[in-house]
Amino acid sequence: DIQMTQSPSSVSASVGDRVTITCRASQGISSWLAWYQQKPGKAPKLLIYAASSLQSGVPSRFSGSGSGTDFTLTISSLQPEDFATYYCQQANSFPPNTFGQGTKLEIK
Amino acid sequence: QVTLKESGPVLVKPTETLTLTCTVSGFSLSNARMGVSWIRQPPGKALEWLAHIFSNDEKSYSTSLKSRLTISKDTSKSQVVLTMTNMDPVDTATYYCARHKPWFRECYFDYWGQGTLVTVSS
Numbered sequence: 001d002i003q004m005t006q007s008p009s010s011v012s013a014s015v016g017d018r019v020t021i022t023c024r025a026s027q028g029i030s031s032w033l034a035w036y037q038q039k040p041g042k043a044p045k046l047l048i049y050a051a052s053s054l055q056s057g058v059p060s061r062f063s064g065s066g067s068g069t070d071f072t073l074t075i076s077s078l079q080p081e082d083f084a085t086y087y088c089q090q091a092n093s094f095p096p097n098t099f100g101q102g103t104k105l106e107i108k
Numbered sequence: 109q110v111t112l113k114e115s116g117p118v119l120v121k122p123t124e125t126l127t128l129t130c131t132v133s134g135f136s137l138s139n140a141r142m143g144v145s146w147i148r149q150p151p152g153k154a155l156e157w158l159a160h161i162f163s164n165d166e167k168s169y170s171t172s173l174k175s176r177l178t179i180s181k182d183t184s185k186s187q188v189v190l191t192m193t194n195m196d197p198v199d200t201a202t203y204y205c206a207r208h209k210p211w212f213r214e215c216y217f218d219y220w221g222q223g224t225l226v227t228v229s230s
Contacts, residue, residue, distance in 0.1 A: 001171055032214045036155075040201065044155065044218035083121055087155055092215035095168040097145070099155040 001028050002090050006100035008105045012108040015077045020101045023071045023088035032092035038102075039084045049091075050075065065084055075105075083107050110134035112144075112205050112221035119227050120195050129207030130188040130221060137183045138163050143208035145217060146179065148201040152178045156201075160208070160215060161188060197228045 003026040004103045013019050023033065031051040036044035048064035051071060063074040075082055088100040109214060116128035137144070145160040159169045159179040169177050178191045188205060202225045205215035 034216045036217075043206075043223055044217070044221075046216060046218050048208070049209060049216040049218075050214075076131075089155075089157075089217075091212075091216055095157075095160075096170050097157040097160075097215045099157065101154045 001074075001096055002029065002092070004090055004098050004100040005087055006086075006090055006103045007099065008103060010104040010106060012106045013078055014108045015080055019075045019078055019105065021073045021086055021088075021105075023066075023073070023100050024068045025071075025090055028068045029090045029092035031067045032090060033064075033066070033071050034089045034091060035062075036067065036087045037082075037084045038087065044087060048087075050076050060092050078105075109218060110207065110219045112207060112219060114203060114205055114224040115219045116203075116224055116226065118225060119229065121129075121230050122196055122228060124195050126190075126192045126195050126199070127225060128190045128192075128203055128205075128224065128226075129143060130190075132186045132188070132205075132207070135207065135210075136197075137181050137186060137188070139210070141213075142210065143215065144181070144188045145206050145208065147204045147206055147217070148189075148203070149223075150201040152199075158192075158203075162208075195228045199226070200228045201226060 033051045035048040038044040052064045131173040146158040175201045200222040205221045207219040209216040209218040
């Protein structure tokens with residue numbers, strides 16, 4: 001199975017900051033990667049698919065990049081509603097559709 | 109409006125079989141290449157994909173849980189059913205069903221149910 005490793009596991013930032021979260025796949029997955037945002041007690045929400053495509057309705061401050069094994073999610077200017085946990089998911093090799101372990105974005 | 113809703117028991121005993129139902133609306137399980145997955149999340153832990161089923165009845169399972177899982181669908185009822193045998197306390201988790209983003213071969217989950225917390229305890 002392909003393993004997905006996110007870093008950092010947690011990050012503290014302030015409103016207005018630029019934040020980058022990385023995700024590394026244990027083998028190449030082309031651009032078949034998604035990013036999700038999850039708030040406490042809620043289901044995950046799709047933000048980015050195919051590594052860099054913005055899901056409909058998601059603010060443009062969210063962007064994704066990368067291919068092969070290394071990917072990033074960038075939030076250009078943090079808003080109060082962005083404090084949440086973020087997960088990457090590889091969609092190249094299924095089964096299984098593996099998720100990363102999550103990155104918790106906290107208020108500094 | 110696309111919605112998915114999970115239903116099933118909130119408490120099961122060890123060794124019992126869990127049956128969860130996902131009822132969907134706003135799309136048809138018979139649409140070409142339409143897929144639905146089950147995904148779980150133990151308290152405070154990461155997401156784990158379990159199984160998926162497509163409109164053509166193609167099915168796939170988690171490598172580690174394959175022997176315990178069965179996924180099926182009833183298109184007329186707009187339902188996807190997951191059974192997991194031999195439940196253990198480590199299977200305590202919130203179980204989600206999620207729709208695959210249409211027209212993609214890859215599985216991106218664009219709509220999710222609210223999730224249902226299943227606790228395994230005697």
